[in-house]
Amino acid sequence: MLELFKALADPCRLRLLAVLLKSELTVQELTQIMGMGQSRISRHLKILAEAGVLSVKRQGTWSYYRAGEQNTFFTAIRPEFERALEQLPERRNDLAAVAQALEARRKRSQEFFDQHAAQWDDLSRTLLPVPEYQDALLALVPEVAVLLEIGVGTGILLAELARKAKQVIGVDHSPAMLVEARRRLVQDDVPGAELRLGEMTHLPIANGGAGCVVANMVLHHAPDPQAVLTEIVRVLQLQGTLVLADLARHEREWAREQLADQWLGFEEDELKVWLEGAGLSEVTIERVTAPNGVEDVLLVKAVKR
Known part of the structure; x- marks a missing residue:
């Protein structure tokens, strides 16, 4: 309790914690949001992490900070604490700055995919090869009335998914990618498929509108994976x-620039916590192992509670 109260007894650390209770952010993003130097931000983060209030996840040369659960007393008081944080005088501006940081992540991703849509299939296979997993993925997809694929890309899966549902909807945030997907739909003569422009965190479909959602190699491009799972x-x-x-967790730092990856894959335990926190149950995760030079793939199936 003493360590916690000392850690919280600073206006800057209260603001830091307030934004990190909403999003997972890097030191660089926090310096912009808070309008402070990196050394000052790092010192405050260190104090909060040592008190068990924050946890840090290192991905290559980047470190992502988020609210942690190591301090059981903080976990117990967190609901009331979060309500009190809404009264901070800087709260509205800080939340707006967080939204700008996440929007910058999203915009970088969209611009990349618009630029590379025509070469995407070859580019992704060449730069970051993965083991063959498509048949295993399709085997997990049930037959439903409406199936939604998010991050449809060039539409490489749509013909197969159309066999599983009366209606297939493909969503992507890149207009150029949707052009490629439409070309493939015509080429493969896929009936009952519809393409829509939209974001992973704001899907253009009504509440409870899909019997199944497929997300194939898209979550590591998401600015906020937990928000995507909540939207799903x-x-x-x-x-x-x-x-x-x-992708399973890897250390290929260059993927951020060359493939617009926001995250260097995921840990199985991390994904399970996010899935269950979003309201999913019966979670199964299968790891498709790969030979040297090829990254492992995680296949996940879960059911909405």
Whole structure:
């Protein structure tokens, strides 16, 4: 308790904690949000982390900070504490700055995919090869009335997914990617498929509108993966199924620039916590192992509670 109260007894640290209770952010992003130097921000973060209030996740040369649960007393008082933080005089401006930081992540991603849409399939296979997993992914997809694929890209899966549902909806935030996907739909003569422009955190479909959501190699491009999972749960019908494929944790730092990756893959335990926190149950995670030089893939299936 003493360590916690000492850590919280500073206006700057209260502001830091307030924004990190909402989003997972890097030191560089926090310096912009808070309008402070990096050394000052790092010192405050160190104090909060040592008190068990924050946790840090290192991905290559980047460190992401978020609210932690190591301090059991803080966990117990957190609901009331969060309500009190809304009264901070800087709260509105800080939240606006957080939104700008996440928007900057999203914009970098969209610009990258608009630029590389025509070469994307070859580019991704060449730079970051993965083991063959498509058949195993499709085996997890149930037959439903409406199936939604987010981050549809060039539409490489749509023909197969159309066999699983009466209606298939593909969503992507890149207009150029949707052009490539439409070309593939015509080429493959895929009936009952519809393409929509939209963000992973604001899917253009009604609450409970999909029996299954497929997210194939898109979560590591998301500025805020937990917000994406929450949005997926919104559009899933009760007992609806999420099928997700993504990279296991790796250390290829260059993927941030060359492939617009926001995250260097994920840990299995980390994904499970996020999935269950978003409102999903019956979570299964299968690791598709790869030979040297090829990254492992995580195949996930979960059901909306």
